[in-house]
Amino acid sequence: MSKRGEDRRxxxxxxxxxxxxxxxxxxxxxxxxxxxxxxxxxxxxxxFPGKSELARALVERYxxxxxVFFDTLERRARELSDDPLQQMLLFINxxxxxxxxxxxxxxxxxxxxxxxxxxxxDEDIKALIATGTLQWREKFAGMLxxxxxxxxxxxxxxxxxxxxxxSATIExxxxxxxxxADKALLVQQLKQYRNYIKLMYTPAAGVLA
Amino acid sequence: MSKRGEDRRxxxxxxxxxxxxxxxxxxxxxxxxxxxxxxxxxxxxxxFPGKSELARALVERYxxxxxVFFDTLERRARELSDDPLQQMLLFINxxxxxxxxxxxxxxxxxxxxxxxxxxxxDEDIKALIATGTLQWREKFAGMLxxxxxxxxxxxxxxxxxxxxxxSATIExxxxxxxxxADKALLVQQLKQYRNYIKLMYTPAAGVLA
Numbered sequence: 468m469s470k471r472g473e474d475r476r477x478x479x480x481x482x483x484x485x486x487x488x489x490x491x492x493x494x495x496x497x498x499x500x501x502x503x504x505x506x507x508x509x510x511x512x513x514x515f516p517g518k519s520e521l522a523r524a525l526v527e528r529y530x531x532x533x534x535v536f537f538d539t540l541e542r543r544a545r546e547l548s549d550d551p552l553q554q555m556l557l558f559i560n561x562x563x564x565x566x567x568x569x570x571x572x573x574x575x576x577x578x579x580x581x582x583x584x585x586x587x588x589d590e591d592i593k594a595l596i597a598t599g600t601l602q603w604r605e606k607f608a609g610m611l612x613x614x615x616x617x618x619x620x621x622x623x624x625x626x627x628x629x630x631x632x633x634s635a636t637i638e639x640x641x642x643x644x645x646x647x648a649d650k651a652l653l654v655q656q657l658k659q660y661r662n663y664i665k666l667m668y669t670p671a672a673g674v675l676a
Numbered sequence: 677m678s679k680r681g682e683d684r685r686x687x688x689x690x691x692x693x694x695x696x697x698x699x700x701x702x703x704x705x706x707x708x709x710x711x712x713x714x715x716x717x718x719x720x721x722x723x724f725p726g727k728s729e730l731a732r733a734l735v736e737r738y739x740x741x742x743x744v745f746f747d748t749l750e751r752r753a754r755e756l757s758d759d760p761l762q763q764m765l766l767f768i769n770x771x772x773x774x775x776x777x778x779x780x781x782x783x784x785x786x787x788x789x790x791x792x793x794x795x796x797x798d799e800d801i802k803a804l805i806a807t808g809t810l811q812w813r814e815k816f817a818g819m820l821x822x823x824x825x826x827x828x829x830x831x832x833x834x835x836x837x838x839x840x841x842x843s844a845t846i847e848x849x850x851x852x853x854x855x856x857a858d859k860a861l862l863v864q865q866l867k868q869y870r871n872y873i874k875l876m877y878t879p880a881a882g883v884l885a
Contacts, residue, residue: 491700491702491793494793575792578855579851582851583792583793586703597855600856622871622875631852631861635848638848639844645791646787647806652840662831
């Protein structure tokens with residue numbers, strides 16, 4: 468695709484995503500996207516045969532960008548510390564910092580948005596979302612597993628469940644932030660999750676029955 | 677309202693809510709509700725002048741039922757133990773048990789669903805949702821405050837933030853459960869939250885720096 472074609476495709480995706488996160492997939496019309504992206508019907512259909520293909524492209528881009536974001540934060544955390552526990556705590560701090568630096572309340576998560584309109588989506592898009600969510604689990608669980616090479620946990624840690632808790636914290640924190648129109652709530656929730664990890668591996672805490 | 681009128685109103689709300697949680701508010705048409713609730717257009721408009729009033733009634737009922745549910749679990753936890761920490765841990769266990777006993781994956785939270793279509797809602801409905809979410813915070817924060825009358829925490833506990841974390845855990849856990857089509861994920865997340873509370877107040881854990 469030409470640079471101009473790519474830019475146009477990205478613009479369509481940007482406009483569609485912003486609208487979907489505010490009023491949902493169903494209420495976001497192609498007409499509205501054309502208008503906001505300053506694109507013709509032909510231009511739209513050249514990139515996306517229909518709304519279903521648009522949804523798929525949005526999910527693919529969203530999951531890819533999220534993973535790049537998480538990878539970048541993890542790399543930075545590894546640069547800053549050699550200790551896997553500190554790396555995890557730094558990772559959460561960097562994530563919280565990024566959420567704090569957002570201009571406004573977090574715009575929302577496409578995974579959550581689509582999940583609440585799941586009946587409108589094709590099965591392959593739902594499968595894509597599930598795969599993406601499993602990749603988050605895998606990434607975070609890997610970070611937790613490395614901690615236990617040099618730290619002893621104060622209770623039995625199910626890496627997958629604790630990894631999922633970071634995803635759940637992000638999803639739940641975004642919802643609370645939006646409901647209260649306060650970006651601080653997402654940041655606070657990430658810090659609570661960080662406290663949990665800290666309590667889990669602090670040697671002073673001793674072994675729990 | 678007559679018993680029959682009330683039953684009919686409840687039926688409309690049940691049918692509308694089930695549909696909204698699966699495909700969103702926008703894609704849920706009045707026509708579809710009439711058909712599924714076996715009700716005439718006149719019957720519907722007798723109860724709700726339009727979709728906006730329907731949305732408001734749904735939120736009111738949802739928040740009220742949720743609070744009744746939480747109150748019932750808290751009362752039961754108080755019957756089972758005199759100790760506020762045990763009451764909190766029991767409360768979370770009872771909640772997890774209720775989620776485990778659901779026949780299927782959790783049907784979804786109306787607060788989350790509406791939050792992802794918030795641009796379609798009137799300001800007063802959004803305010804209602806924010807008030808309801810603050811009531812959850814108040815309830816859980818009260819339970820946490822009582823713990824500290826007789827237990828010392830291992831780190832500084834912001835009651836509001838830790839209270840919000842239970843709401844975030846429920847919201848995030850529901851999303852993960854739905855994405856993976858596995859009701860166990862919500863239960864697991866509640867147990868992780870329970871672990872956090874446990875680590876926070878276990879005396880063996882000592883005071884964290």
